[in-house]
Amino acid sequence: MLSRNNIIRKGTLVFYALFILGFPLAGLFNAFSTSIGLTGPLATGLTGRYWQQLPTEASLLFSLGFSLYVAIISVGLAVVIALALVLKRQSMLKLTPFPTLLYVPLLFPSLVVAFYLFQLLSGSGWLSRITHTIGLTSTPDNFPAMIQDRIGLGIILAQVVLAFPFFTLLFQSLYDDVRLDDLRNLTRTLGATESQFHRRVAVPILLQRAAPTLVLYGVAVLGAYDIPLLLGRTYPQMLSVFITTRLQRFDLAELPTGYLIGFLSTVVLMAIIFWATKLTQRHAI
Amino acid sequence: MRSNPTLTSLLIVVFGLPFVLLGLLALGQYWRFPDILPPTYSFDVLARLLSVDGELGIGLLLSLFIATTVSILSTGLGFVIARAVALSKHPARWITLSYLPYALPPVLLAVLIQPYFIRLHLSGSIAGVIVALLLITIPFCTLFFRSFWGQQAIQYEQLSRTLGCSQRQAFLHVLLPLARPLLITCLFQSFLLAWFDFGLTNYLSVGKVRTLTVQVYLFVGEANSRLAAVAALLLLLPAALLLWLNKKAIVRQI
Numbered sequence: 175m176l177s178r179n180n181i182i183r184k185g186t187l188v189f190y191a192l193f194i195l196g197f198p199l200a201g202l203f204n205a206f207s208t209s210i211g212l213t214g215p216l217a218t219g220l221t222g223r224y225w226q227q228l229p230t231e232a233s234l235l236f237s238l239g240f241s242l243y244v245a246i247i248s249v250g251l252a253v254v255i256a257l258a259l260v261l262k263r264q265s266m267l268k269l270t271p272f273p274t275l276l277y278v279p280l281l282f283p284s285l286v287v288a289f290y291l292f293q294l295l296s297g298s299g300w301l302s303r304i305t306h307t308i309g310l311t312s313t314p315d316n317f318p319a320m321i322q323d324r325i326g327l328g329i330i331l332a333q334v335v336l337a338f339p340f341f342t343l344l345f346q347s348l349y350d351d352v353r354l355d356d357l358r359n360l361t362r363t364l365g366a367t368e369s370q371f372h373r374r375v376a377v378p379i380l381l382q383r384a385a386p387t388l389v390l391y392g393v394a395v396l397g398a399y400d401i402p403l404l405l406g407r408t409y410p411q412m413l414s415v416f417i418t419t420r421l422q423r424f425d426l427a428e429l430p431t432g433y434l435i436g437f438l439s440t441v442v443l444m445a446i447i448f449w450a451t452k453l454t455q456r457h458a459i
Numbered sequence: 460m461r462s463n464p465t466l467t468s469l470l471i472v473v474f475g476l477p478f479v480l481l482g483l484l485a486l487g488q489y490w491r492f493p494d495i496l497p498p499t500y501s502f503d504v505l506a507r508l509l510s511v512d513g514e515l516g517i518g519l520l521l522s523l524f525i526a527t528t529v530s531i532l533s534t535g536l537g538f539v540i541a542r543a544v545a546l547s548k549h550p551a552r553w554i555t556l557s558y559l560p561y562a563l564p565p566v567l568l569a570v571l572i573q574p575y576f577i578r579l580h581l582s583g584s585i586a587g588v589i590v591a592l593l594l595i596t597i598p599f600c601t602l603f604f605r606s607f608w609g610q611q612a613i614q615y616e617q618l619s620r621t622l623g624c625s626q627r628q629a630f631l632h633v634l635l636p637l638a639r640p641l642l643i644t645c646l647f648q649s650f651l652l653a654w655f656d657f658g659l660t661n662y663l664s665v666g667k668v669r670t671l672t673v674q675v676y677l678f679v680g681e682a683n684s685r686l687a688a689v690a691a692l693l694l695l696l697p698a699a700l701l702l703w704l705n706k707k708a709i710v711r712q713i
Contacts, residue, residue, distance in 0.1 A: 183542075183546060186539060186540055190540045193597065194556060194594065197575065198560065198568060201570075201571025201572045201575065204571070204574050204575070205571055266463065266466070274702070275471065283655040284657075285657045285672050285676060286477075289675055294476070298492040397566075397567060400676075414567060414658070417570060418570060421570055436567060436570050440563055444559070444563070447558055447559075448555070
Protein backbone atom coordinates (compact mmCIF):
# COMPACT_ATOMS: atom_id res chain seq x y z
CA MET A 175 0.00 0.00 0.00
CA LEU A 176 1.27 3.43 -0.87
CA SER A 177 2.08 5.78 2.00
CA ARG A 178 0.64 9.31 2.10
CA ASN A 179 4.04 10.77 1.19
CA ASN A 180 4.34 8.51 -1.84
CA ILE A 181 0.86 9.48 -3.00
CA ILE A 182 1.74 13.19 -2.68
CA ARG A 183 5.04 12.65 -4.53
CA LYS A 184 3.39 10.72 -7.36
CA GLY A 185 0.57 13.25 -7.52
CA THR A 186 3.19 16.02 -7.84
CA LEU A 187 4.84 14.22 -10.74
CA VAL A 188 1.52 13.57 -12.49
CA PHE A 189 0.62 17.28 -12.15
CA TYR A 190 4.06 18.23 -13.49
CA ALA A 191 3.81 15.90 -16.48
CA LEU A 192 0.28 17.03 -17.32
CA PHE A 193 1.22 20.69 -17.08
CA ILE A 194 4.56 20.59 -18.90
CA LEU A 195 3.78 17.88 -21.41
CA GLY A 196 0.03 18.37 -21.68
CA PHE A 197 -0.17 21.86 -23.15
CA PRO A 198 2.61 21.52 -25.77
CA LEU A 199 1.50 18.03 -26.85
CA ALA A 200 -2.13 19.07 -27.05
CA GLY A 201 -0.97 22.07 -29.09
CA LEU A 202 1.06 19.83 -31.38
CA PHE A 203 -1.90 17.49 -31.82
CA ASN A 204 -4.16 20.43 -32.66
CA ALA A 205 -1.59 21.82 -35.14
CA PHE A 206 -1.27 18.41 -36.81
CA SER A 207 -5.01 17.81 -37.02
CA THR A 208 -5.54 21.31 -38.44
CA SER A 209 -2.86 20.59 -41.03
CA ILE A 210 -4.79 17.51 -42.23
CA GLY A 211 -8.13 19.32 -42.31
CA LEU A 212 -9.71 17.72 -39.24
CA THR A 213 -9.90 20.78 -36.98
CA GLY A 214 -9.83 24.54 -37.38
CA PRO A 215 -12.36 27.04 -38.66
CA LEU A 216 -12.17 25.74 -42.24
CA ALA A 217 -12.00 22.01 -41.50
CA THR A 218 -13.12 20.14 -44.60
CA GLY A 219 -12.38 16.57 -43.57
CA LEU A 220 -9.24 14.52 -43.92
CA THR A 221 -6.95 15.91 -46.62
CA GLY A 222 -3.26 15.76 -47.48
CA ARG A 223 -3.50 18.92 -49.60
CA TYR A 224 -1.55 21.17 -47.23
CA TRP A 225 1.26 18.63 -46.82
CA GLN A 226 1.50 18.19 -50.60
CA GLN A 227 1.65 21.97 -51.10
CA LEU A 228 4.44 22.41 -48.56
CA PRO A 229 7.42 21.69 -50.87
CA THR A 230 6.18 24.47 -53.16
CA GLU A 231 6.32 27.04 -50.34
CA ALA A 232 9.42 28.90 -51.49
CA SER A 233 9.04 31.55 -48.76
CA LEU A 234 9.22 28.84 -46.09
CA LEU A 235 12.44 27.42 -47.52
CA PHE A 236 13.95 30.91 -47.67
CA SER A 237 12.83 31.56 -44.12
CA LEU A 238 14.35 28.29 -42.92
CA GLY A 239 17.59 28.92 -44.82
CA PHE A 240 17.79 32.49 -43.54
CA SER A 241 17.22 31.36 -39.92
CA LEU A 242 19.92 28.68 -40.23
CA TYR A 243 22.32 31.17 -41.77
CA VAL A 244 21.73 33.73 -38.98
CA ALA A 245 22.06 31.07 -36.26
CA ILE A 246 25.29 29.59 -37.64
CA ILE A 247 26.97 32.94 -38.38
CA SER A 248 26.01 34.56 -35.07
CA VAL A 249 26.92 31.60 -32.88
CA GLY A 250 30.12 31.07 -34.91
CA LEU A 251 31.21 34.70 -34.58
CA ALA A 252 30.37 34.81 -30.88
CA VAL A 253 32.36 31.59 -30.31
CA VAL A 254 35.40 32.99 -32.16
CA ILE A 255 35.34 36.25 -30.14
CA ALA A 256 34.85 34.40 -26.85
CA LEU A 257 37.64 31.90 -27.61
CA ALA A 258 40.01 34.71 -28.58
CA LEU A 259 39.28 36.57 -25.34
CA VAL A 260 39.63 33.50 -23.13
CA LEU A 261 42.76 32.12 -24.79
CA LYS A 262 44.58 35.33 -25.68
CA ARG A 263 43.45 37.77 -22.96
CA GLN A 264 43.25 35.45 -19.97
CA SER A 265 44.89 37.90 -17.57
CA MET A 266 42.73 40.81 -18.78
CA LEU A 267 39.52 38.89 -18.05
CA LYS A 268 40.53 38.53 -14.42
CA LEU A 269 41.13 42.26 -13.94
CA THR A 270 38.52 44.83 -12.92
CA PRO A 271 36.05 45.64 -14.53
CA PHE A 272 35.76 42.45 -16.62
CA PRO A 273 34.55 39.97 -14.00
CA THR A 274 31.46 42.21 -13.61
CA LEU A 275 31.36 43.83 -17.05
CA LEU A 276 30.81 40.55 -18.88
CA TYR A 277 27.57 40.00 -16.97
CA VAL A 278 26.06 43.29 -18.15
CA PRO A 279 24.74 42.12 -21.57
CA LEU A 280 23.11 39.12 -19.88
CA LEU A 281 20.80 41.57 -18.15
CA PHE A 282 19.53 43.03 -21.42
CA PRO A 283 16.25 41.69 -22.78
CA SER A 284 16.75 40.91 -26.47
CA LEU A 285 14.00 43.38 -27.37
CA VAL A 286 15.95 46.19 -25.68
CA VAL A 287 19.14 45.20 -27.52
CA ALA A 288 17.19 45.28 -30.79
CA PHE A 289 15.76 48.71 -29.98
CA TYR A 290 19.19 50.04 -28.99
CA LEU A 291 20.79 48.79 -32.23
CA PHE A 292 17.89 50.27 -34.19
CA GLN A 293 18.64 53.67 -32.65
CA LEU A 294 22.37 53.22 -33.20
CA LEU A 295 22.54 51.81 -36.73
CA SER A 296 19.47 53.02 -38.63
CA GLY A 297 19.75 55.63 -41.40
CA SER A 298 18.89 58.41 -38.95
CA GLY A 299 20.58 56.69 -36.02
CA TRP A 300 23.42 57.85 -33.84
CA LEU A 301 26.27 56.50 -35.99
CA SER A 302 24.72 58.03 -39.10
CA ARG A 303 24.52 61.42 -37.27
CA ILE A 304 28.22 61.14 -36.41
CA THR A 305 29.24 60.23 -39.97
CA HIS A 306 27.11 63.16 -41.22
CA THR A 307 28.77 65.60 -38.81
CA ILE A 308 32.28 64.57 -39.83
CA GLY A 309 31.31 64.76 -43.49
CA LEU A 310 31.34 61.08 -44.47
CA THR A 311 27.62 61.00 -45.38
CA SER A 312 25.25 63.74 -46.49
CA THR A 313 21.79 62.19 -45.95
CA PRO A 314 20.41 59.27 -43.91
CA ASP A 315 20.15 57.30 -47.16
CA ASN A 316 23.94 57.54 -47.67
CA PHE A 317 24.53 55.58 -44.48
CA PRO A 318 25.01 51.86 -45.25
CA ALA A 319 21.97 49.71 -44.49
CA MET A 320 22.84 47.84 -41.33
CA ILE A 321 19.36 47.10 -40.03
CA GLN A 322 16.35 45.69 -41.86
CA ASP A 323 18.92 44.80 -44.50
CA ARG A 324 19.06 41.96 -47.00
CA ILE A 325 21.77 39.93 -45.24
CA GLY A 326 20.45 40.31 -41.70
CA LEU A 327 23.49 42.23 -40.44
CA GLY A 328 21.55 43.93 -37.66
CA ILE A 329 20.06 40.63 -36.45
CA ILE A 330 23.47 38.94 -36.47
CA LEU A 331 25.10 41.86 -34.66
CA ALA A 332 22.40 41.84 -31.95
CA GLN A 333 22.79 38.08 -31.46
CA VAL A 334 26.59 38.36 -31.28
CA VAL A 335 26.41 41.21 -28.74
CA LEU A 336 24.17 39.05 -26.56
CA ALA A 337 26.03 35.78 -27.06
CA PHE A 338 29.75 36.54 -26.89
CA PRO A 339 29.84 37.66 -23.21
CA PHE A 340 27.85 34.55 -22.26
CA PHE A 341 30.22 32.28 -24.23
CA THR A 342 33.23 34.08 -22.73
CA LEU A 343 31.95 33.35 -19.23
CA LEU A 344 31.18 29.76 -20.25
CA PHE A 345 34.63 29.14 -21.75
CA GLN A 346 36.29 30.89 -18.81
CA SER A 347 34.61 28.58 -16.31
CA LEU A 348 35.54 25.54 -18.46
CA TYR A 349 39.09 26.87 -18.76
CA ASP A 350 39.39 26.85 -14.97
CA ASP A 351 37.55 23.53 -14.56
CA VAL A 352 39.80 21.56 -16.90
CA ARG A 353 42.93 23.40 -15.64
CA LEU A 354 44.02 24.56 -19.07
CA ASP A 355 46.82 26.64 -17.53
CA ASP A 356 48.45 23.42 -16.29
CA LEU A 357 47.98 21.81 -19.71
CA ARG A 358 49.49 24.90 -21.33
CA ASN A 359 52.62 24.57 -19.16
CA LEU A 360 52.82 20.85 -19.91
CA THR A 361 52.56 21.30 -23.69
CA ARG A 362 55.11 24.13 -23.60
CA THR A 363 57.49 21.90 -21.64
CA LEU A 364 57.02 19.22 -24.29
CA GLY A 365 57.99 21.71 -26.99
CA ALA A 366 54.67 22.88 -28.42
CA THR A 367 54.25 26.49 -29.47
CA GLU A 368 51.49 28.74 -28.07
CA SER A 369 49.57 28.44 -31.33
CA GLN A 370 49.83 24.63 -31.33
CA PHE A 371 48.53 24.54 -27.77
CA HIS A 372 45.52 26.66 -28.80
CA ARG A 373 44.73 24.71 -31.98
CA ARG A 374 45.38 21.16 -30.79
CA VAL A 375 44.57 21.25 -27.10
CA ALA A 376 42.61 24.23 -25.81
CA VAL A 377 40.08 24.85 -28.61
CA PRO A 378 39.08 21.15 -29.06
CA ILE A 379 38.65 20.69 -25.30
CA LEU A 380 36.62 23.88 -24.83
CA LEU A 381 34.42 23.27 -27.87
CA GLN A 382 33.76 19.64 -26.97
CA ARG A 383 32.79 20.53 -23.41
CA ALA A 384 30.64 23.46 -24.47
CA ALA A 385 29.01 21.68 -27.42
CA PRO A 386 25.60 20.98 -25.82
CA THR A 387 25.26 24.57 -24.60
CA LEU A 388 26.31 25.91 -27.99
CA VAL A 389 23.75 23.71 -29.75
CA LEU A 390 20.99 24.82 -27.36
CA TYR A 391 21.97 28.45 -27.88
CA GLY A 392 21.96 27.92 -31.65
CA VAL A 393 18.43 26.51 -31.44
CA ALA A 394 17.37 29.56 -29.41
CA VAL A 395 18.79 31.86 -32.10
CA LEU A 396 17.08 29.77 -34.79
CA GLY A 397 13.74 30.42 -33.13
CA ALA A 398 14.45 34.01 -32.11
CA TYR A 399 11.48 36.35 -32.35
CA ASP A 400 12.06 39.75 -30.70
CA ILE A 401 15.26 40.73 -32.52
CA PRO A 402 14.20 39.77 -36.08
CA LEU A 403 10.80 41.38 -35.48
CA LEU A 404 12.48 44.77 -34.95
CA LEU A 405 15.66 44.46 -37.01
CA GLY A 406 14.56 42.13 -39.82
CA ARG A 407 12.89 42.72 -43.17
CA THR A 408 9.51 41.47 -44.30
CA TYR A 409 11.31 39.08 -46.67
CA PRO A 410 13.03 36.83 -45.89
CA GLN A 411 11.76 36.51 -42.33
CA MET A 412 13.19 34.34 -39.62
CA LEU A 413 11.16 31.23 -38.78
CA SER A 414 9.28 32.42 -35.68
CA VAL A 415 8.30 35.71 -37.28
CA PHE A 416 7.31 33.88 -40.48
CA ILE A 417 5.02 31.47 -38.60
CA THR A 418 3.38 34.09 -36.37
CA THR A 419 2.84 36.45 -39.31
CA ARG A 420 1.21 33.62 -41.25
CA LEU A 421 -1.11 32.73 -38.37
CA GLN A 422 -2.10 36.33 -37.71
CA ARG A 423 -3.25 37.04 -41.26
CA PHE A 424 -6.93 37.70 -41.82
CA ASP A 425 -7.15 34.93 -44.42
CA LEU A 426 -8.33 31.88 -42.48
CA ALA A 427 -7.31 29.63 -45.40
CA GLU A 428 -3.69 30.28 -44.37
CA LEU A 429 -4.22 28.64 -40.96
CA PRO A 430 -3.68 24.96 -41.89
CA THR A 431 -0.36 25.69 -43.64
CA GLY A 432 0.69 27.97 -40.76
CA TYR A 433 -0.05 25.25 -38.22
CA LEU A 434 1.67 22.65 -40.40
CA ILE A 435 4.85 24.74 -40.48
CA GLY A 436 4.58 25.29 -36.71
CA PHE A 437 4.10 21.54 -36.17
CA LEU A 438 7.11 20.56 -38.30
CA SER A 439 9.36 23.25 -36.78
CA THR A 440 8.43 22.08 -33.30
CA VAL A 441 9.15 18.44 -34.07
CA VAL A 442 12.55 19.25 -35.61
CA LEU A 443 13.55 21.56 -32.75
CA MET A 444 12.43 18.95 -30.19
CA ALA A 445 14.60 16.34 -31.91
CA ILE A 446 17.62 18.67 -31.78
CA ILE A 447 17.01 19.45 -28.10
CA PHE A 448 16.61 15.75 -27.30
CA TRP A 449 19.94 15.04 -28.98
CA ALA A 450 21.58 17.99 -27.20
CA THR A 451 20.30 16.90 -23.78
CA LYS A 452 21.74 13.44 -24.40
CA LEU A 453 25.05 15.17 -25.10
CA THR A 454 24.64 17.23 -21.94
CA GLN A 455 24.18 14.12 -19.86
CA ARG A 456 27.25 12.56 -21.50
CA HIS A 457 29.48 15.63 -21.06
CA ALA A 458 27.89 16.93 -17.84
CA ILE A 459 29.44 20.39 -17.43
CA MET B 460 48.96 37.50 -22.37
CA ARG B 461 48.90 41.21 -21.59
CA SER B 462 46.04 43.55 -20.91
CA ASN B 463 45.23 45.65 -23.94
CA PRO B 464 44.00 49.22 -23.25
CA THR B 465 42.42 49.57 -26.71
CA LEU B 466 40.52 46.30 -26.37
CA THR B 467 39.51 47.17 -22.81
CA SER B 468 38.17 50.56 -23.92
CA LEU B 469 36.33 48.97 -26.85
CA LEU B 470 34.61 46.43 -24.60
CA ILE B 471 33.68 49.12 -22.07
CA VAL B 472 32.12 51.15 -24.92
CA VAL B 473 30.27 48.08 -26.25
CA PHE B 474 28.79 47.35 -22.82
CA GLY B 475 28.28 50.95 -21.67
CA LEU B 476 26.95 52.64 -24.83
CA PRO B 477 23.43 51.16 -24.57
CA PHE B 478 22.93 52.91 -21.22
CA VAL B 479 24.25 56.23 -22.61
CA LEU B 480 22.15 56.14 -25.79
CA LEU B 481 18.97 55.01 -24.04
CA GLY B 482 19.52 57.72 -21.38
CA LEU B 483 19.93 60.40 -24.07
CA LEU B 484 16.83 59.18 -25.89
CA ALA B 485 14.79 59.17 -22.67
CA LEU B 486 15.78 62.63 -21.49
CA GLY B 487 16.44 64.44 -24.78
CA GLN B 488 13.78 66.63 -26.38
CA TYR B 489 13.36 67.66 -30.02
CA TRP B 490 16.32 65.44 -30.98
CA ARG B 491 16.26 65.32 -34.74
CA PHE B 492 18.67 64.27 -37.46
CA PRO B 493 21.53 65.32 -37.79
CA ASP B 494 22.05 66.51 -34.16
CA ILE B 495 24.51 64.25 -32.34
CA LEU B 496 23.17 65.33 -28.96
CA PRO B 497 19.67 66.49 -28.00
CA PRO B 498 19.27 70.31 -27.95
CA THR B 499 17.35 70.24 -24.63
CA TYR B 500 16.79 67.79 -21.81
CA SER B 501 13.74 67.24 -19.65
CA PHE B 502 12.57 64.94 -16.87
CA ASP B 503 8.92 65.26 -17.89
CA VAL B 504 8.75 61.55 -18.77
CA LEU B 505 9.11 60.81 -15.06
CA ALA B 506 5.91 62.78 -14.44
CA ARG B 507 4.17 60.64 -17.10
CA LEU B 508 5.49 57.56 -15.36
CA LEU B 509 3.97 58.61 -12.05
CA SER B 510 0.66 59.92 -13.44
CA VAL B 511 -2.39 57.80 -12.59
CA ASP B 512 -3.40 57.12 -16.20
CA GLY B 513 0.19 56.86 -17.45
CA GLU B 514 0.64 53.79 -19.61
CA LEU B 515 4.24 53.42 -18.48
CA GLY B 516 3.37 53.38 -14.78
CA ILE B 517 0.65 50.79 -15.37
CA GLY B 518 3.01 48.72 -17.52
CA LEU B 519 5.65 48.85 -14.81
CA LEU B 520 3.20 47.73 -12.10
CA LEU B 521 1.80 45.02 -14.38
CA SER B 522 5.26 43.67 -15.19
CA LEU B 523 6.20 43.73 -11.50
CA PHE B 524 3.00 41.91 -10.54
CA ILE B 525 3.33 39.24 -13.22
CA ALA B 526 7.07 38.63 -12.72
CA THR B 527 6.75 38.51 -8.91
CA THR B 528 3.79 36.12 -9.00
CA VAL B 529 5.47 33.86 -11.54
CA SER B 530 8.79 33.78 -9.68
CA ILE B 531 7.20 32.96 -6.30
CA LEU B 532 4.93 30.26 -7.73
CA SER B 533 7.59 28.65 -9.92
CA THR B 534 10.30 28.69 -7.25
CA GLY B 535 7.97 27.03 -4.72
CA LEU B 536 6.62 24.49 -7.18
CA GLY B 537 10.05 23.83 -8.71
CA PHE B 538 11.49 23.08 -5.27
CA VAL B 539 8.78 20.52 -4.48
CA ILE B 540 8.78 18.97 -7.97
CA ALA B 541 12.58 18.63 -7.97
CA ARG B 542 12.30 16.58 -4.75
CA ALA B 543 9.69 14.32 -6.32
CA VAL B 544 11.90 13.93 -9.39
CA ALA B 545 14.96 13.08 -7.27
CA LEU B 546 13.01 10.37 -5.41
CA SER B 547 11.35 8.94 -8.54
CA LYS B 548 12.36 5.66 -10.19
CA HIS B 549 13.60 7.33 -13.38
CA PRO B 550 14.94 10.80 -12.56
CA ALA B 551 16.82 11.04 -15.91
CA ARG B 552 13.53 10.73 -17.83
CA TRP B 553 11.98 13.53 -15.80
CA ILE B 554 15.04 15.69 -16.43
CA THR B 555 14.71 15.13 -20.18
CA LEU B 556 11.01 16.02 -19.89
CA SER B 557 11.95 19.24 -18.10
CA TYR B 558 13.89 20.36 -21.16
CA LEU B 559 10.77 20.07 -23.34
CA PRO B 560 9.60 23.69 -23.01
CA TYR B 561 13.07 24.77 -24.14
CA ALA B 562 12.66 22.72 -27.31
CA LEU B 563 10.33 25.44 -28.46
CA PRO B 564 10.94 29.12 -28.88
CA PRO B 565 8.44 30.82 -26.51
CA VAL B 566 6.49 32.35 -29.36
CA LEU B 567 6.15 28.96 -31.08
CA LEU B 568 4.87 27.50 -27.81
CA ALA B 569 2.39 30.38 -27.71
CA VAL B 570 1.24 29.58 -31.26
CA LEU B 571 0.60 25.94 -30.34
CA ILE B 572 -1.22 26.51 -27.06
CA GLN B 573 -3.28 29.52 -28.08
CA PRO B 574 -6.35 27.53 -29.31
CA TYR B 575 -6.60 25.94 -25.84
CA PHE B 576 -6.06 29.27 -24.10
CA ILE B 577 -8.96 30.69 -26.11
CA ARG B 578 -11.21 27.78 -25.10
CA LEU B 579 -10.16 28.14 -21.46
CA HIS B 580 -10.83 31.92 -21.62
CA LEU B 581 -7.20 32.59 -20.73
CA SER B 582 -6.31 34.40 -23.95
CA GLY B 583 -5.83 38.15 -23.49
CA SER B 584 -5.85 37.92 -19.69
CA ILE B 585 -3.23 38.43 -16.98
CA ALA B 586 -3.99 34.95 -15.62
CA GLY B 587 -3.31 33.51 -19.09
CA VAL B 588 0.06 35.24 -19.30
CA ILE B 589 0.98 33.95 -15.82
CA VAL B 590 -0.01 30.36 -16.70
CA ALA B 591 1.96 30.56 -19.96
CA LEU B 592 5.05 31.91 -18.22
CA LEU B 593 4.79 29.15 -15.62
CA LEU B 594 5.08 26.66 -18.47
CA ILE B 595 8.63 27.93 -18.96
CA THR B 596 9.68 28.86 -15.43
CA ILE B 597 8.53 25.74 -13.53
CA PRO B 598 10.78 23.37 -15.56
CA PHE B 599 13.60 25.90 -15.23
CA CYS B 600 13.23 25.91 -11.42
CA THR B 601 12.91 22.11 -11.36
CA LEU B 602 16.19 21.78 -13.25
CA PHE B 603 17.73 24.45 -11.04
CA PHE B 604 16.97 22.54 -7.81
CA ARG B 605 18.18 19.23 -9.28
CA SER B 606 21.59 19.74 -7.68
CA PHE B 607 20.10 20.47 -4.25
CA TRP B 608 18.12 17.23 -3.98
CA GLY B 609 21.17 14.99 -3.94
CA GLN B 610 22.01 12.34 -1.38
CA GLN B 611 22.95 14.90 1.28
CA ALA B 612 19.62 16.76 1.38
CA ILE B 613 17.65 13.50 1.43
CA GLN B 614 19.87 12.19 4.26
CA TYR B 615 19.36 15.40 6.24
CA GLU B 616 15.63 14.98 5.83
CA GLN B 617 15.77 11.33 6.92
CA LEU B 618 17.98 12.20 9.90
CA SER B 619 15.61 14.92 11.09
CA ARG B 620 12.67 12.50 10.74
CA THR B 621 14.61 9.88 12.75
CA LEU B 622 15.22 12.49 15.45
CA GLY B 623 11.48 13.06 15.76
CA CYS B 624 10.61 15.85 13.31
CA SER B 625 7.34 15.64 11.46
CA GLN B 626 7.45 15.91 7.65
CA ARG B 627 6.35 19.55 7.91
CA GLN B 628 8.97 20.37 10.59
CA ALA B 629 11.73 18.72 8.57
CA PHE B 630 10.69 20.76 5.56
CA LEU B 631 10.34 24.08 7.37
CA HIS B 632 13.21 23.87 9.86
CA VAL B 633 15.81 21.76 8.05
CA LEU B 634 15.38 21.74 4.27
CA LEU B 635 14.19 25.30 3.66
CA PRO B 636 17.05 26.94 5.65
CA LEU B 637 19.49 24.61 3.90
CA ALA B 638 18.17 25.64 0.49
CA ARG B 639 17.80 29.37 1.31
CA PRO B 640 20.65 30.69 -0.91
CA LEU B 641 19.46 28.57 -3.84
CA LEU B 642 15.85 29.63 -3.31
CA ILE B 643 16.85 33.31 -3.44
CA THR B 644 18.92 32.79 -6.59
CA CYS B 645 16.10 30.85 -8.25
CA LEU B 646 13.62 33.56 -7.28
CA PHE B 647 15.82 36.19 -8.97
CA GLN B 648 16.37 34.16 -12.10
CA SER B 649 12.75 33.16 -12.61
CA PHE B 650 11.76 36.79 -11.97
CA LEU B 651 14.08 37.87 -14.79
CA LEU B 652 12.73 35.16 -17.13
CA ALA B 653 9.20 36.48 -16.64
CA TRP B 654 10.32 40.13 -16.62
CA PHE B 655 12.15 39.82 -19.97
CA ASP B 656 9.53 37.83 -21.87
CA PHE B 657 8.01 39.42 -24.92
CA GLY B 658 7.01 36.79 -27.50
CA LEU B 659 4.80 34.62 -25.29
CA THR B 660 3.16 37.57 -23.53
CA ASN B 661 2.54 39.57 -26.69
CA TYR B 662 1.11 36.65 -28.67
CA LEU B 663 -1.13 35.17 -25.97
CA SER B 664 -2.33 38.47 -24.58
CA VAL B 665 -3.32 39.65 -28.09
CA GLY B 666 -2.06 43.10 -27.15
CA LYS B 667 -4.30 43.40 -24.08
CA VAL B 668 -1.72 42.76 -21.34
CA ARG B 669 0.70 45.62 -21.90
CA THR B 670 3.77 44.74 -19.90
CA LEU B 671 6.91 46.85 -20.29
CA THR B 672 8.36 44.66 -23.05
CA VAL B 673 5.10 44.86 -25.00
CA GLN B 674 5.13 48.64 -24.49
CA VAL B 675 8.68 48.95 -25.84
CA TYR B 676 7.50 47.21 -29.02
CA LEU B 677 4.33 49.30 -29.27
CA PHE B 678 6.21 52.59 -28.74
CA VAL B 679 8.76 51.60 -31.40
CA GLY B 680 5.84 50.86 -33.76
CA GLU B 681 4.43 54.33 -33.02
CA ALA B 682 7.90 55.84 -33.64
CA ASN B 683 7.83 57.18 -30.08
CA SER B 684 11.48 56.46 -29.34
CA ARG B 685 11.48 58.60 -26.20
CA LEU B 686 8.88 56.54 -24.35
CA ALA B 687 10.36 53.32 -25.79
CA ALA B 688 13.71 54.31 -24.27
CA VAL B 689 12.11 55.01 -20.88
CA ALA B 690 10.36 51.63 -20.95
CA ALA B 691 13.63 49.97 -21.98
CA LEU B 692 15.51 51.63 -19.12
CA LEU B 693 12.79 50.57 -16.68
CA LEU B 694 13.26 47.01 -17.95
CA LEU B 695 16.97 47.19 -17.21
CA LEU B 696 16.46 48.61 -13.73
CA PRO B 697 15.71 45.47 -11.66
CA ALA B 698 18.29 43.43 -13.54
CA ALA B 699 20.99 46.07 -12.97
CA LEU B 700 19.96 46.35 -9.34
CA LEU B 701 20.29 42.61 -8.91
CA LEU B 702 23.72 42.66 -10.56
CA TRP B 703 24.77 45.41 -8.22
CA LEU B 704 23.46 43.51 -5.19
CA ASN B 705 24.92 40.18 -6.08
CA LYS B 706 26.45 39.15 -9.36
CA LYS B 707 26.44 35.48 -8.45
CA ALA B 708 22.75 35.55 -7.64
CA ILE B 709 21.92 36.33 -11.24
CA VAL B 710 24.27 34.09 -13.12
CA ARG B 711 24.91 31.14 -10.98
CA GLN B 712 24.85 28.36 -13.52
CA ILE B 713 26.31 28.72 -16.96
